[in-house]
Amino acid sequence: MTAKKFFHSVYLNEERCRGCLNCIKRCPTQAIRVRNGRANIISEYCIDCGECIRQCPHHAKMTKHDHLDVLEQFEYTVAIPAPSLYSQFNHLTDTNIVLTALLMMGFDDVFEVSGAAELVSEATRKYIKAHPEKWPLISTACPTIERLIRVKFPNLLNHLLPILPPMEAAAMLARKKAIRESGLMSSQIGIIFISPCPSKATFVQEPLGTEKSQVDAVLSIKDVYPELLSYMKEAERQPKNLSISGKIGVGWGISGGEAAGTLTNDYLAADGIENVMRVLEDLEDEKFQADLAFIELNACNGGCVGGVLNVENPYIAKAKIKQLNKYMQVSKSRASEYTEYGSPNSLFWTKPIEYEPVYQLGSNMMESFANLSAVEKLLKQLPGLDCGACGAPTCRALAEDIVMGKNDAKKDNCIYLLRNYYDTLKNSPLFKEEKNDNSGTDPSGSI
Amino acid sequence: MENKIHFQYLIDGDDFTRAGEASSDIKSKLKMMNINPDAVRRVAIAMYEGEINMIIHADGGTIDVDVYPDKLTMVLKDTGPGIPDIDKAMEEGYSTAPDNIVSLGFGAGMGLPNMKRASDEMEISSVVGQGTTVTMTVLF
Numbered sequence: 001m002t003a004k005k006f007f008h009s010v011y012l013n014e015e016r017c018r019g020c021l022n023c024i025k026r027c028p029t030q031a032i033r034v035r036n037g038r039a040n041i042i043s044e045y046c047i048d049c050g051e052c053i054r055q056c057p058h059h060a061k062m063t064k065h066d067h068l069d070v071l072e073q074f075e076y077t078v079a080i081p082a083p084s085l086y087s088q089f090n091h092l093t094d095t096n097i098v099l100t101a102l103l104m105m106g107f108d109d110v111f112e113v114s115g116a117a118e119l120v121s122e123a124t125r126k127y128i129k130a131h132p133e134k135w136p137l138i139s140t141a142c143p144t145i146e147r148l149i150r151v152k153f154p155n156l157l158n159h160l161l162p163i164l165p166p167m168e169a170a171a172m173l174a175r176k177k178a179i180r181e182s183g184l185m186s187s188q189i190g191i192i193f194i195s196p197c198p199s200k201a202t203f204v205q206e207p208l209g210t211e212k213s214q215v216d217a218v219l220s221i222k223d224v225y226p227e228l229l230s231y232m233k234e235a236e237r238q239p240k241n242l243s244i245s246g247k248i249g250v251g252w253g254i255s256g257g258e259a260a261g262t263l264t265n266d267y268l269a270a271d272g273i274e275n276v277m278r279v280l281e282d283l284e285d286e287k288f289q290a291d292l293a294f295i296e297l298n299a300c301n302g303g304c305v306g307g308v309l310n311v312e313n314p315y316i317a318k319a320k321i322k323q324l325n326k327y328m329q330v331s332k333s334r335a336s337e338y339t340e341y342g343s344p345n346s347l348f349w350t351k352p353i354e355y356e357p358v359y360q361l362g363s364n365m366m367e368s369f370a371n372l373s374a375v376e377k378l379l380k381q382l383p384g385l386d387c388g389a390c391g392a393p394t395c396r397a398l399a400e401d402i403v404m405g406k407n408d409a410k411k412d413n414c415i416y417l418l419r420n421y422y423d424t425l426k427n428s429p430l431f432k433e434e435k436n437d438n439s440g441t442d443p444s445g446s447i
Numbered sequence: 448m449e450n451k452i453h454f455q456y457l458i459d460g461d462d463f464t465r466a467g468e469a470s471s472d473i474k475s476k477l478k479m480m481n482i483n484p485d486a487v488r489r490v491a492i493a494m495y496e497g498e499i500n501m502i503i504h505a506d507g508g509t510i511d512v513d514v515y516p517d518k519l520t521m522v523l524k525d526t527g528p529g530i531p532d533i534d535k536a537m538e539e540g541y542s543t544a545p546d547n548i549v550s551l552g553f554g555a556g557m558g559l560p561n562m563k564r565a566s567d568e569m570e571i572s573s574v575v576g577q578g579t580t581v582t583m584t585v586l587f
Binding site: 154 | 452467470471474476478479480481482484485487488491492495514516561587
């Protein structure tokens, strides 16, 4: 396992962290331990869902992404905004206003991710029809979901839709367009994604389904938003005709939007990481009676509008997307219009996602077997309160850490075991003798 | 080292919504043991179907799971009404589930056939009026 494989955009600001237990209890993959008064993120377990960023009362969890000055690094820049960007503004009636404001902000061109999303929807519809043996196909637009399946649900890997996410499709097309229009070399062009979440920033560094991402930099919606606001009024007066997406594309920003783009009724759409995990568990156990063709899963509540790098409340944002695309034409972008950009096959994965067995209790079956026995034995000594005071999210996690010799875990981390040990000492004849010799007071401590 | 790890689950027959807890629990443990993922999946399916059966027909029971280095055995024991005709019960689509269960989407008559399909060995012993014991083995 290379370090690169588990690169993360979520990291800890050590100065802000107070070592409280909020994040360890809310992390869906139990990837955080508090040791020496600081949270530590276990790299192999983290799936960049952003839940700890959401929960941390001290804002100690941060996201690695680029800053606005990144535009200066390139001769020519293209903004590729996530559809959730549109949901941040009040009373937005035309996406062209936001796109025009992006140009005023300093970008040389814009290419809507929602436009590329319509091409992905088109490819998805064809793929679903052609591959009933893989039903239900699981959406691969949310990289956190891909990473979750990669470490926890190996049996579901063959259900993953092998199509690149709209961000990547947009970057690919935007680059080709920019080379043609600017006459510059690829290295002089900056394709810059405006992101609702850290997970996409991670994807750019450590892509899934492809060797290299076509995105050069990632800005957060919350950094871009205030800049954009200052240009919105002016952009509203003379919006340029830049939009290449309709209802289907813009709808990708909310839960159920991608599924709606498949134009089938046999789908399920789940959002919120805990809900998603339950769906995946049931899917793996073949608990679904219904024959579903497609499953859309979003790690964030409400879909991408729920990403932690947004400004607006996810549910208000969701309502705004619905208002915005109410009278939009169904779809604007079609693969047939992009034939000079390469074949529609370029939207497909060029490498598979493989199982990463990071949760194993040993390097082989026998070792895991012995370690599970040891964990079960140790668990009988622990109080089973899952209080988190030891710095691990559950008693079982602590027991596993101790047995595996991982994460600096010791039995003494458990305050209940420590108290029992203290009580044993206190009641031992040796302790009583010493007490009597030294002070002559009652060892129970009463005065 | 002991050559097996034992887990026991008490299946509460009163609470239908808790069906699947035992199979989820064993699945999460097996997933950490370098066992081939397909075997883990088959254990979860077989046990889940068994749990559902115990709750629908027998007011709960116990499941004893033994994990060995090369296989897993589970013994599902209940003191329910028993199965009068096991061959008939093994037929796909044959169901004696009550209507209220069928209305929840269960009782399709696939429980025992699914258990048979998911496991490598399955034995049923049943005495009408006394209860049923199903023993299943999944090889890793």
